[in-house]
Amino acid sequence: MTANRELDDILRRAADGGRISPEEALLLYTDAPFHALGEAADTVRRRRYPDNIVTYIIDRNINYTNVCVTACKFCAFFRAPKHEEGWSHPTEEILRRCGEAVDLGATQVMLQGGHHPDYGVEYYETLFSAVKAAYPDLVIHSIGPSEVLHMSKVSGVSIEESIRRIKAAGLDSIAGAGAEMLPERPRTAIAPLKESGARWLEVMEIAHNLGVESTATMMMGTGETNAERIEHITMIRDVQDRTGGFRSFIPWTYQPENNHLKGRTQATNLEYLRFVAVARLFFDNVAHLQSSWLTTGKDVGQLSLHMGVDDLGSIMLEENVISSAGARHRSKLTELVSMIRGADRTPAQRDTLYRHLKVHWTPADDPTDERVVSHFSSIALPGGGAGGRTALSVIDAQ
Template identity: 35%
Template sequence: MIEFFIKNNFYANLGLGDVQEKVMEGKRLSREDGLRLFECDEPLAVGTLAHHVRTRMHGRKTYHVVNQHINYTNVCVNGCVFCAYQREDESRTGAFTLSMADVAAKLDANAAEPNEIHIVGGCHPTLPLSYYEELLALVRERLPHTVIKSFTVTEIAHFASLAKLSTAEVLTRLRTAGLDMLTGGGAEIFDPEIRQQICPRKIDADEWLRIHGEAHAMGIRTNCTMLYGHLESREHRVDHLIRLREQQDASGGFTCFIPLPFLTENSKLKVPSPLTGLEQLRTIAISRLMLDNISHIKSYWIMLGVKVAQAALKFGADDFDGTVVEEKIGHEAGADSAQSMSVQELEGMIRGCGMEPVRRDAQFNEV
């Protein structure tokens, strides 16, 4: 399709001829280029460029993983305005904190051995670092060959504060206990004014990026995210992507970028214009085009919904996430997707888009 567009001067007529040339030549896009792509009236034109890059990098391969999510607590001191998952303390309705027996039961209930365990939770006010070490050791004992991808750097900073340790010391202890990778959550939007409105108690963007860089220097790979569709502007999204790109230039440890659409249903944060499916696809496409040094873009079906997630595979995304088993954070926010999918369902969804399903682990090693 892109050859047809170029032959018929489609991008030149949209005022994007120079952007199209950069993409075809593999050159880096500028901040201004990103903004122009957001302003383009033809989202299919943007998506076609992103699909070209995705195909150049991965062909028709679309990755998926047999994984299991474990959310160990929803008690959290941060009180982010957008979050429907958080409870202020253990006395609140719906509050929970898993015991080691609870975690073991969840692991034992899963018939298929996962290639990835994804562990995140709230920043609990009193749980000691030993709780998280025991949690990782338990998972490692039961699943010695599974990649354990655990905790956001927001959680790492919180653990360090409670334990009166540096974040590097916390990462070292958790890696000894079984940690392989960090998740990418807590980035939200990097702009300080927006963060002050939606997550004022969270670590700021500089600290978020610093801890990821610290993990990368220790050989711990991480993912990265962006929460979009709330109070931020398109300019804020482009700035966020550029700061991630700069961090990747510096430390090189980001494996996958996950664009997360803000779900309004159960949030205290109300927005005048909820995201459309086209705006979600446009944002995914521009993420692929701007993040030239991050290999993978996730189409997170839990929060996008399956149909938009399938479409995203033609708008730059190359990863469809996984089986999940049980997910609480997105569903508390209002996600109406299923709690889990079988491998057969995942592969059917991928093949239905004309793509080739490839099973992976958390570090994108093919299984």
């Protein structure tokens, strides 16, 4: 309960599972008392997940190239074609990294890279089929709508054909990569060469209708307004009403180092936590809400578990893109599980579809493998070969 009857009515309706409008979501985001907002969002979580379980996944983000023609202003990872620091990995190196991930318990890989001018559908068919041949049980949750559009253009085929072909080659799920900000004004400001937000969602809708589900993301803190943040999730919810193909929503915060935006605007932790709670109340049609300890830090990640979050994301055995822009937060499996348990939740390892693989009902069930450490290989972090390993090599782009 708050001192404002209008806010009370909106919070109560949303907590009970009713739909709130974008205008009501914006009012909650800007005006609702923090604790009341969090309580309402956590009510939704408890109703959806009465077992009180919070999940995590073990995966590895493997970047096949940093060569990209899109040149997003917030990106510190990409290099232009023919740049002396541009590189691509051979298939053999990618398979080696997949093998390391499997040995450490990973169930999923995210194969992502830049928009290389030479990489069409055929490249991804070869890559995905090679991974599936070597590791048939490893889920390929990879690329994003931007890569689909790029490969379609390079190969001169339709979006539908591209998705059908890469699905047949082994793609299991599309990542929410490249969403950043979907509304036109902020998207044009930070990524003028990238497809529009409407086009990004169009690709997702096509994929969903072809049987390929996905996640949805949002990067906050690059100068967008509060209203534009709500517009972003409204655009996603509208597509979800038609397809039901988004498994989860994952907001994260812009990182300011080594990119053209240079941190002129950033989202505060309070803005982030309030938005997480509003997202849980707004997305009556998206099952899962994941927080981003990688960009906000582990303390904020744990606090988000009281704002409606039911998934703490992954122990990323490798991550280069966001850490290139300054995300220095690292973790290990035992620590992530401890964060969940410390928030009075029951930890569970999940797969890509959010099915529980291992539920740690008591502390005696908690994992003890100290080898499972995030970023044990990263070209973006000093000491990227932590854990007794050496940093993995790259080859020059051809």
